[in-house]
Amino acid sequence: MKIKTVLFFCFCFVLFAFQLATEKPFVVPKGWPKPTYDFSKNPLNENTIELGRTLFYEPMLSRNNIVSCASCHSQYTAFTHVDHALSHGIEDKIGTRNSPALINLAWQQFFMWDGAVNHLDVQALAPIANPVEMDENISNVVKITTLKTLPNAFLQAFGDSVVTGEHTLKALSQFMLTLVSHNSKYDSVMRKEAVFTSQENNGYLLFKKNCASCHTEPLFTNNEFKSNGLPIDTTLNDYGRFGITKNAKDSLKFKVPSLRNIEFSYPYMHDGRFKKLSEVLKHYTTGALHNQALSKELQNPIVLNANERVDIVAFLLTLTDRSFLFNPNFSYPKNLFSTQRRIKKSSASITLTNIIKNEL
Amino acid sequence: MKKFRFVVFFIFSLIQFVSAQSDSTITVSFVAHYNGKNVDLSDSSFVANDSNHLQIDALRFYVSNICFLKNGTVVLPEKNSFHLIDASNKNSQTLSIKNTNKINFDELSFSLGIDSTTNVSGAMGADLDPTKGMYWTWQSGYINFKLEGKSNNCPTRNHAFEFHLGGYQTPFNCLKTATLKTTNQKIIIVVFDINQFLSVVDLSTLNQIMSPSKTAVLLSEQAIKSFKIIDP
Numbered sequence: 001m002k003i004k005t006v007l008f009f010c011f012c013f014v015l016f017a018f019q020l021a022t023e024k025p026f027v028v029p030k031g032w033p034k035p036t037y038d039f040s041k042n043p044l045n046e047n048t049i050e051l052g053r054t055l056f057y058e059p060m061l062s063r064n065n066i067v068s069c070a071s072c073h074s075q076y077t078a079f080t081h082v083d084h085a086l087s088h089g090i091e092d093k094i095g096t097r098n099s100p101a102l103i104n105l106a107w108q109q110f111f112m113w114d115g116a117v118n119h120l121d122v123q124a125l126a127p128i129a130n131p132v133e134m135d136e137n138i139s140n141v142v143k144i145t146t147l148k149t150l151p152n153a154f155l156q157a158f159g160d161s162v163v164t165g166e167h168t169l170k171a172l173s174q175f176m177l178t179l180v181s182h183n184s185k186y187d188s189v190m191r192k193e194a195v196f197t198s199q200e201n202n203g204y205l206l207f208k209k210n211c212a213s214c215h216t217e218p219l220f221t222n223n224e225f226k227s228n229g230l231p232i233d234t235t236l237n238d239y240g241r242f243g244i245t246k247n248a249k250d251s252l253k254f255k256v257p258s259l260r261n262i263e264f265s266y267p268y269m270h271d272g273r274f275k276k277l278s279e280v281l282k283h284y285t286t287g288a289l290h291n292q293a294l295s296k297e298l299q300n301p302i303v304l305n306a307n308e309r310v311d312i313v314a315f316l317l318t319l320t321d322r323s324f325l326f327n328p329n330f331s332y333p334k335n336l337f338s339t340q341r342r343i344k345k346s347s348a349s350i351t352l353t354n355i356i357k358n359e360l
Numbered sequence: 361m362k363k364f365r366f367v368v369f370f371i372f373s374l375i376q377f378v379s380a381q382s383d384s385t386i387t388v389s390f391v392a393h394y395n396g397k398n399v400d401l402s403d404s405s406f407v408a409n410d411s412n413h414l415q416i417d418a419l420r421f422y423v424s425n426i427c428f429l430k431n432g433t434v435v436l437p438e439k440n441s442f443h444l445i446d447a448s449n450k451n452s453q454t455l456s457i458k459n460t461n462k463i464n465f466d467e468l469s470f471s472l473g474i475d476s477t478t479n480v481s482g483a484m485g486a487d488l489d490p491t492k493g494m495y496w497t498w499q500s501g502y503i504n505f506k507l508e509g510k511s512n513n514c515p516t517r518n519h520a521f522e523f524h525l526g527g528y529q530t531p532f533n534c535l536k537t538a539t540l541k542t543t544n545q546k547i548i549i550v551v552f553d554i555n556q557f558l559s560v561v562d563l564s565t566l567n568q569i570m571s572p573s574k575t576a577v578l579l580s581e582q583a584i585k586s587f588k589i590i591d592p
Contacts, residue, residue: 119500
């Protein structure tokens with residue numbers, strides 16, 4: 001009899017363990033390089049991804065409960081800030097940089113335009129603490145999450161209902177790691193499921209000749225810091241990578257951004273100075289590329305006539321991936337923010353949040 | 361059923377065996393001194409009775425990679441050795457390290473700060489959790505050492521000084537290691553001597569370090585020299 005009870009409990013435990021680990025192995029698209037992210041330290045599972053998604057859309061991560069990650073990283077613009085050159089944060093305070101698109105982060109080694117962040121897990125600490133972005137403190141976030149919202153979700157995600165900074169950050173990473181874009185027309189052509197128009201094809205050839213040394217396929221970045229010759233904006237005096245390494249060689253270098261979904265992630269460059277791809281192409285071809293740091297790949301002037309520039313733009317548009325931009329798994333988690341919870345938040349609990357925050 | 365009882369008995373004796381070993385623990389305590397006085401921030405700041413009215417508001421640092429040596433070779437390394445020592449939290453200041461085989465040693469070594477591999481390995485828990493306030497947010501990396509306070513020598517607002525030392529990338533790697541002789545085998549008290557740390561600092565000109573830099577490296581070297589072992 002007793003042994004049966006023990007067996008029963010063992011069975012329940014195993015069942016419970018299975019429920020925790022609805023593991024969801026990360027799928028590397030065919031022919032792509034090995035991801036940089038070490039999944040063994042944070043194995044993806046559906047509950048954790050879902051928790052990360054909730055946190056990504058959770059405005060309580062900001063001091064005034066209004067700004068969420070998604071405020072500056074909106075799905076329909078490939079997770080960048082809609083139409084803002086410099087990102088807008090809490091109380092409409094304006095930052096110093098353009099928010100980058102969040103695409104294929106699993107392959108990225110450095111984050112931010114200057115690589116200030118060395119690992120995806122610790123990325124969220126920056127916007128949460130930044131006084132012009134979310135102006136909150138990760139310890140408060142953890143306390144509030146514990147008291148108010150999601151201990152049950154943490155239990156399902158990590159087998160531990162205690163909310164910690166580590167788990168909060170790892171959940172956010174899991175969601176962001178799923179933001180993989182590999183279903184553009186370009187990808188179909190590479191898989192031989194579609195063909196380029198002759199204009200796109202011509203653009204592709206020109207791209208490979210002039211741009212791919214930095215914007216390398218299939219990720220469309222070589223993950224290095226380069227200068228593409230933009231003159232410095234003296235109202236911002238942003239020296240990029242130099243600010244981190246204090247090495248003169250890194251002056252005016254910025255992380256080479258991916259060009260996937262570039263059609264939707266305007267405006268362009270670290271300070272959002274260009275609104276249109278035609279302006280970007282003009283920049284690369286006017287020969288006006290001079291800052292003392294200009295990277296070697298651009299030392300020989302790029303010569304393209306007007307038609308060729310249009311062809312390159314036509315090619316860049318083939319990098320648009322609608323199955324990414326409109327993927328329901330990436331969007332606002334309606335089921336998680338049920339009406340019930342919203343009502344709760346907008347009445348009693350919002351004051352609770354404020355009380356908790358004021359006490360901290 | 362007999363088998364079941366035997367298993368219970370076996371587990372029980374195993375527990376006994378393990379707990380019997382536990383009195384072979386080495387206790388390492390980290391305390392801070394100023395003018396020979398204990399700097400305990402549990403309830404309030406520490407105010408020294410000296411001409412500059414030196415006040416200490418916060419002192420926190422990471423101790424990692426604790427090892428015991430005999431004749432210069434490591435005989436007992438602590439596994440997963442990361443500890444946040446906080447002068448305002450008594451519990452954090454005493455570490456217990458198992459010495460199951462009662463190994464003899466004559467030196468203690470530890471690092472002040474967090475190594476570069478750990479620094480680039482993403483979010484971690486326990487004392488390394490970024491909610492502990494020892495992580496830079498705008499630029500990745502642990503703060504190895506924090507000393508905050510006030511002194512009349514500081515021309516700053518409220519006469520405040522803040523030393524946040526850290527940085528894991530060359531040339532600004534701030535991780536420093538101390539190796540100290542010890543005759544004690546059971547209880548070891550390591551003192552951080554604030555006088556010695558501040559002896560190279562002219563607070564009227566140097567009072568704010570908030571990011572990795574050459575000065576942070578120099579101050580980290582001074583910090584590691586300010587640890588010594590005293591008799592219990």
